[in-house]
Amino acid sequence: MDFMLTEEQLMLQDMVRKFAKEEIEPVSSDNERNHRYPADIISQLGELGIMGIAYPVEYGGAGMDFVSYMIAVEEISRYCASTGVIVSAHSSLVCDPIFRFGTEEQKQKYLPDLLSGRKIGSFSLTEAGAGSDAGATSTTAVLDGDHWILNGSKIFATNGKEAEVFVLIASTEPSQKTRGVTTFIVDKDSPGYSIGKVEQKLGIRSSSTVEIILDNVRVPKSAMLGELNKGxxxxxxxxxxxxxxxxxxxxxxxxxxxxxxxxxxxxxxxxxxxxxxxxxxxxxxxxxxxxxxxxxxxxxxxxxxxxxxxxxxxxxxxxxxxxxxxxxxxxxxxxxxxxxxxxxxxxxxxxxxxxxxxxxxxxxxxxxxxxxxxxxxxx
Ligand SMILES: Cc1cc2nc3c(=O)[nH]c(=O)nc-3n(C[C@H](O)[C@H](O)[C@H](O)COP(=O)(O)OP(=O)(O)OC[C@H]3O[C@@H](n4cnc5c(N)ncnc54)[C@H](O)[C@@H]3O)c2cc1C
Structure with missing residues (x-):
């Protein structure tokens, strides 16, 4: 296994390191102390291609490899761990499942905005009663004609305050536990969707961590990500x-x-x-x-x-x-x-x-x- 970085990876490392030192370091302490989301930094990272670094150019990504993405997250986190997790949760937990499990229609609909950083994503697996035991989800999704109706609440969603696209898990066959959960993509403007408690945290205070409330949220059948009960x-x-x-x-x-x-x-x-x-x-x-x-x-x-x-x-x-x-x-x-x-x-x-x-x-x-x-x- 070759642990030497390629010329392309070294150039990326240099570029992100310089950006992080010049643009992120001067604002990171103040942002963190004031629990302020680094909106300007995230939009600049989008322009640099970092919000969709390891995804194909055809969907608006930078077409680089996963190692490059790892290098970028380390360089960003060197100066601001909050910004590091904003990028990581957005890319790994939202862009990745949509790219890997999404239909062509879902990819075309969501990836260009997400990979360019125009929209931010959030992933919701955790619930009050389902932490390490992620399969114990009590949020439900029930089919009603051509729509799914989602009810329940999720907690600790990173980027939840700023995100416009949510990937979340709901139980579609409660008796089947982990074999009865399904993944959905939910838009922020879906009726019945709202943000609950915003956590006050020990660290990474520039990144938001929130409760997501789903009160009869109605999403089309096409919002299902991947197969039924394979969430x-x-x-x-x-x-x-x-x-x-x-x-x-x-x-x-x-x-x-x-x-x-x-x-x-x-x-x-x-x-x-x-x-x-x-x-x-x-x-x-x-x-x-x-x-x-x-x-x-x-x-x-x-x-x-x-x-x-x-x-x-x-x-x-x-x-x-x-x-x-x-x-x-x-x-x-x-x-x-x-x-x-x-x-x-x-x-x-x-x-x-x-x-x-x-x-x-x-x-x-x-x-x-x-x-x-x-x-x-x-x-
Ligand atoms: C700042 C922040 C951001 C987060 N972001 C997200 C997010 O974006 N999306 C999301 O879905 N979740 C998110 N989470 C949730 C996070 O992933 C969970 O908090 C974590 O998985 C642990 O779950 P829990 O807090 O319920 O702890 P619990 O599961 O209640 O664990 C409590 C303790 O018991 C131990 N334990 C539990 N089960 C076992 C076992 N079987 N064997 C041995 N020990 C065990 C744990 O290791 C821990 O020490 C976030 C949490 C925080 C604090």
């Missing part, structure tokens, strides 16, 4: 790709923590010398970088497997598990290296620490990733 499979395949997006977000946060720590350790003097002279600090930095690189190798390997059309479920779970735990480790060490100043809002490591935690929770907690990995090994 659980659609979700699981979708989450495989999504987990790599979160792994890349985690890598971006981890790299931010390491780079800021290196800079600070050279500037901070104690005992008449930079703290970088102390072996205790050097070892922390060495461990952080080694862990970061090992997580990145797992993430790129799984991404290469996805690009090659191989089954990569276990590899995606391993990448997400490792990258999120490395992310927490690096954010923690970064505060240690910054000492008391790291605990204040004067340094960005405080934000990295708050942002890092979510990577161990969403798109499957670390326990669920271990479950996925163990199941494939023990079967």
């Amino acid at each position: 659980f499979k659609v979700s699981m395949v979708t989450l495989d790709g999504g987990r790599l997006g979160i792994a890349s977000q985690a890598l971006g946060i981890a790299r931010a923590a390491i780079e800021d720590s290196i800079k600070y350790s050279k500037e901070r003097f104690q005992f008449d010398q930079p703290i970088a002279n102390f072996q205790a600090i050097q070892w922390m930095i060495a461990d952080m970088w080694t862990e970061y690189e090992s997580a990145r190798l797992l993430t790129w390997r799984a991404s290469i497997m996805k690009d090659k059309g191989m089954n990569y479920s276990r590899e995606a779970a391993m990448a997400k598990l490792k990258a999120s735990e490395v992310c927490m480790f690096c954010a923690n060490k970064a505060i240690q290296i910054h000492g008391g100043y790291g605990f204040t809002e004067d340094f960005k490591v405080e934000r990295y620490y708050r942002d890092a935690k979510i990577t161990e929770l969403y798109e499957g907690t670390s326990e669920i990733q271990r479950l996925v990995i163990a199941r494939t090994l023990l079967k």
Whole structure:
């Protein structure tokens, strides 16, 4: 397996890194502190082709590979983890299932607007009673002539406040549990659709996380995404790709923590010398970088497997598990290296620490990733 980036991937990395440093970094802390969605940044990312990076040009995508998308999410998350998840949830959890499972009509209807970033997407699997147990969905979809009638509520929908296109899961055969759920595409302006509680969060505060209320929402039969009662499979395949997006977000946060720590350790003097002279600090930095690189190798390997059309479920779970735990480790060490100043809002490591935690929770907690990995090994 070749872990060297191609010339095209390196050019993309350079371009996104430059954009993130020049355009995202100056506004990210203020946006995060004020819970402000980075609308301008998202529209510029759309113009650069980043909102539809790994999808065919014929639908309005940039026609690049999945590895390129992973590189972009890491570079964006290096300066703003909120923007990283906005891009990742939109692309992996909405564009991907529509591209993979949609009819030609659905692709033509939704992808050009989504891939260009003109419209934002949100994915809703989670409910109050259905978190890790995603198949326990109680939202229902009942066929009424040529329409489906959806009732229920979803929680924790990333991008839910800004999104115009929703991919969501509802039970179409309640007695069949995971074999009785179906995926639907719902437009924001559907009558009966509304936003409920907007979450106030520990981190990634520039991205919205909301409750979606479905009160007799009537969608045409053609809103079904994929086959009837095959929605659980659609979700699981979708989450495989999504987990790599979160792994890349985690890598971006981890790299931010390491780079800021290196800079600070050279500037901070104690005992008449930079703290970088102390072996205790050097070892922390060495461990952080080694862990970061090992997580990145797992993430790129799984991404290469996805690009090659191989089954990569276990590899995606391993990448997400490792990258999120490395992310927490690096954010923690970064505060240690910054000492008391790291605990204040004067340094960005405080934000990295708050942002890092979510990577161990969403798109499957670390326990669920271990479950996925163990199941494939023990079967
Ligand atoms: C900021 C944010 C954004 C989110 N974005 C989205 C989104 O866009 N779309 C969406 O659908 N969802 C989203 N989620 C939901 C997220 O994916 C879930 O919160 C997550 O899957 C965990 O579900 P839960 O919170 O119900 O925890 P629970 O499932 O209640 O888990 C609680 C604890 O029990 C453990 N546990 C549960 N089952 C097992 C088991 N079988 N074995 C071992 N341990 C177990 C868990 O690991 C965890 O430690 C988001 C959540 C947050 C906080």
